[in-house]
Amino acid sequence: MTSGPIGICTEPPGASVVKPEDDVQTHMSTISTITPEARMPTTLLDLLSNSLVLRQTAPYLPVSSLLKLACTNKTFRDLVSCQAHESFRYLDLSMVTSANIGGEPIDSGGISWRSKRMDEALTEDEFYAGPLRGIMSRLARQNMLEHVSTMILDGLSVPADVVREIISEDRFNVRILSIREAKHLNERLLMQVLNYAVRPSRPAGTPKLKGLYVFGPMDPRPTPPEPTIGRRRSPTRYSDSPPSGVMTSLGAQIGAEWHKKSQDTYLCKAEDKWYQKTGRMFKRTPISGWAETLQACEGLIHFDAVLCRGPRHDSQHSSYIKPTVASVALGPDGCAKCGSCPEQPARFGSSPPHHLPLLSPPPIHASSIRAAQLPQLRDGSGPPPLFIRCEECLKQRWCERCSIWWDEDCYSHTPGTRTELQNMELLQDWQTVQAAEPGKDEIKVHMGLCVEKCLVGEMMSGAGSGGMW
Ligand SMILES: [Zn+2]
Ligand SMILES: [Zn+2]
Ligand SMILES: [Zn+2]
Structure with a gap:
């Protein structure tokens, strides 16, 4: 026997092999x-x-x-x-066209739904909640809704009232909900819904919801398959369109869908952005009120973000900063000098769960907070340290280009002691000062760039090209 190019044993032509009939007889x-x-x-x-x-x-x-x-x-x-309970445990409606209510016509059902409803005296929220409520009612009638424990509604029209229903109504048992980049979602109302759900007088055993993905960007959309020859369009694997092309059997379609989605999930999960030198994690800074909401929900509802634990958030600190959502991922190296930070990095397994953000994408095979927070573990090594902070705690401490940063213990720069102009003057003969007395009167970060590497590099490259320097 010889081994084929992909490791499959192949027989040379004409070799004596067991015929299928012989095989059956032996069997x-x-x-x-x-x-x-x-x-x-x-x-x-x-x-x-x-x-x-x-x-x-x-x-x-x-x-x-x-x-x-x-x-x-x-x-x-x-x-x-x-x-x-197995089939509908994980329900992803984000690509279901009838769940959406965009600016464009979506499908014939959507159009008729809209024209019918536009005449009625609906509030705006009721209007935008319509498609999802319709789907939920259908699933509830078929006794399937109660089995959903992970629900993905990313990018859909999800008014806060729909979230309230999912959290508070008995017909729902959702433990992990994702509403990233949801449309028509009033965040202030959502905060009220969450604060109410975790109020001290709440009924025992509530809220059932344990994890909410709301801050981060939604996961990359799967790419549609190659168009089938001879067809003008072919359905994506999530499309509600009838099947076309070569994969006409249900099994073949399911197989292809499964394969594609498992590949996408694998690619997304390959690196946890919170644990990398990602820098800013969110497209926009969370609005005020979120930090207090996260505090109120501590230990009850977990989010795809956590509060910054920098030392200045301690109420006893001389330059106190009010609670703030951590929005910058600094990578696993810690402070450039000591490799750690005063508050100590969070670590999966030993830190309290409310110090760990839920990771993307939401877990597919489990609906637990543990599964949602579990980082990629590299061969044999323990959980990686998590260094994350709010921007205020990193002001003039963090290089936005190379992600190097210094903590409060290793760099005593106090924000506001020098004006930008004074900084500029100091920097102008930075090289002379450094050559004479290294470390003297140092500035580590200026205008979001580390002085030693990125800022000097910028000055050099800008010097001859009419740049800012
Ligand atoms: Zn340090
Ligand atoms: Zn902070
Ligand atoms: Zn740098």
Whole structure:
């Protein structure tokens, strides 16, 4: 036998091989009780009837495919509904066109829904909540909604009132909810909803919601498959359009969807941005009120952001800063001088959960905070340290280009002691000063760049090209 190029054993042409019939006979002689049915190929129903396979497969399928599967015949319908706790545990509606209400016509159902509703006396929030409420009602009627414990509504119209229903109504059992880049979401109202959900007089066992993704950007959209030759358009794997192209069998479509989504998930999860030198994590700074909301929710609802723990947030500190959401990821190296920080980095496994942000994408196979916070563990090493802070705590301490930073213990620069003009003057003969007395009157960061490397580099490159220097 020779080994093929991809490691599969191949036979040279004409070699003596066991023929399929021989194989069956050998098999028959060893298993005397074999039935003719046992020789039938494994069907999709066989596979999905295994609850472990269904549990691992279902999250990779768009809800439309699951519902189509249930429509195939009674056996599949029974399978999907009897195993609803597996099939619908993870529900991603973010790519379901009928869940959206954008500026453009979305589908015939959406248009008729809109024209019908526009005449009625609806509030704006009721209007924008309509599509999601419709889907939720349908899933509730089919007894599937109660099984959803991870719900992804990224980029959809999600008024705060819909979040209130998901958190407070009995028909929901959502533990992890993602509403990143949601539209028509009033953040002030959302904060009120959250503060109410965690009020001291709340009923025992509430809120059921344990994790909320709301700050970060939504995960990259999967790319649509290559257009099929001879067709003007082909459906994406999340599309509600009827199947076309070569993959006309349900099994082939499901297989392709599963494969593609698992690849996307793997690529997204390859690096946890909170643990890298990502810099600013959010497209815009969280509005005021969020830090207090995170404080109120501490230990009850976890978010894809945490509060900054820099020493100046201590109420006893001479230059106190009020609670602020940490928005800058500094990477695993810590302060450039001591490799740590006064508040000590957070670490998965030993730090309290409210010191750790939920990581993207939301976990697919579990709906626990632990799974959502678990960072990538590199071969054999322990959980990486997490250095994150708010911008105020990093002012003139952090280089936005190379991510180097100095903590309060290692760099005694006090914000506001020098004017920008004084800084400029000092920098102008920085090289002379450094050459004479290294470390004397040092400035480590100026205009968001570290003086030693990035700022000098900028000055050099700008010197001959009419730049800012
Ligand atoms: Zn230090
Ligand atoms: Zn801070
Ligand atoms: Zn730098």
